Amino acid sequence: GAVVSQHPSRVICKSGTSVKIECRSLDFQATTMFWYRQFPKKSLMLMATSNEGSKATYEQGVEKDKFLINHASLTLSTLTVTSAHPEDSSFYICSARESPNTGELFFGEGSRLTVL
Amino acid sequence: AQKVTQAQTEISVVEKEDVTLDCVYETRDTTYYLFWYKQPPSGELVFLIRRNSFDEQNEISGRYSWNFQKSTSSFNFTITASQVVDSAVYFCALSVFQGAQKLVFGQGTRLTINP
Numbered sequence: 289g290a291v292v293s294q295h296p297s298r299v300i301c302k303s304g305t306s307v308k309i310e311c312r313s314l315d316f317q318a319t320t321m322f323w324y325r326q327f328p329k330k331s332l333m334l335m336a337t338s339n340e341g342s343k344a345t346y347e348q349g350v351e352k353d354k355f356l357i358n359h360a361s362l363t364l365s366t367l368t369v370t371s372a373h374p375e376d377s378s379f380y381i382c383s384a385r386e387s388p389n390t391g392e393l394f395f396g397e398g399s400r401l402t403v404l
Numbered sequence: 405a406q407k408v409t410q411a412q413t414e415i416s417v418v419e420k421e422d423v424t425l426d427c428v429y430e431t432r433d434t435t436y437y438l439f440w441y442k443q444p445p446s447g448e449l450v451f452l453i454r455r456n457s458f459d460e461q462n463e464i465s466g467r468y469s470w471n472f473q474k475s476t477s478s479f480n481f482t483i484t485a486s487q488v489v490d491s492a493v494y495f496c497a498l499s500v501f502q503g504a505q506k507l508v509f510g511q512g513t514r515l516t517i518n519p
Contacts, residue, residue: 322506331509395448395449400447
C-alpha cells in the first residue's frame with residue numbers, strides 16, 4: 289500500500305518554543321491530508337483538514353494560530369505547534385488521501401511531542 | 405453528525421481464545437465507509453479493513469473476521485484463536501462519502517492476550 293511518513297517520530301522541546309512536524313506521502317500525490325491528535329489512552333481526534341494550495345480547515349475548538357498547518361505541495365504537509373506548552377504534549381498522527389473520491393486513507397507513523 | 409461507539413474499553417483473554425470487539429455507528433448518510441485499525445504499543449495505525457455501506461457481506465481474513473449488520477448499525481470484529489501478538493488497541497472508524505470524508509474514530513478497545 290501507499291506510504292505516509294512523519295518526521296520526527298519523537299520530539300522533546302522546552303515550553304515556549306515552536307515545533308514543526310512533517311507529513312510526507314512517499315509514493316503518491318496527496319490532495320488532502322488530515323491531522324489527528326491522540327491523548328494517552330484516548331481516541332484520535334481530528335484537528336484539521338489540509339488541502340494542497342489552500343488554507344486548512346480546522347475542527348471546532350482547535351486553535352488555528354496555535355497549530356499552523358501548511359500543505360504547500362502534493363507530497364508534504366506540515367504541522368507547527370507554536371509557543372508549545374506542556375498541555376500540547378500528545379501523539380500527532382497525519383493521514384493522506386490520494387484520490388478525492390475514495391475512502392482510502394493512509395496513516396503516518398505518528399509523532400510524539402513532549403513539552404517540558 | 406457521525407458517531408462511533410466501542411463500548412468495550414478493555415478486554416483481556418487467554419491465548420487461543422476467540423474474542424469479539426464490538427462497534428456501533430451512527431450516521432444519517434446512506435453511503436459511508438467503515439474501518440478497523442490496529443494500534444500496537446509502537447503507536448502507528450495499522451489498517452485492517454475497509455467496508456462500504458453497500459456491501460454487507462461478512463469478510464474473513466485468516467484469523468480475523470468482520471460482521472457488518474446495517475440493521476443494527478454494527479461492524480463487529482472477531483479474532484479467532486487469539487495470539488499474544490494480537491495485543492493492541494483496536495479502533496473502529498467511520499467516514500462518509502460526502503464532504504471531506506474525514507474519519508470519525510471510536511474510543512478504542514484495548515485488547516490484551518495473555519499467554
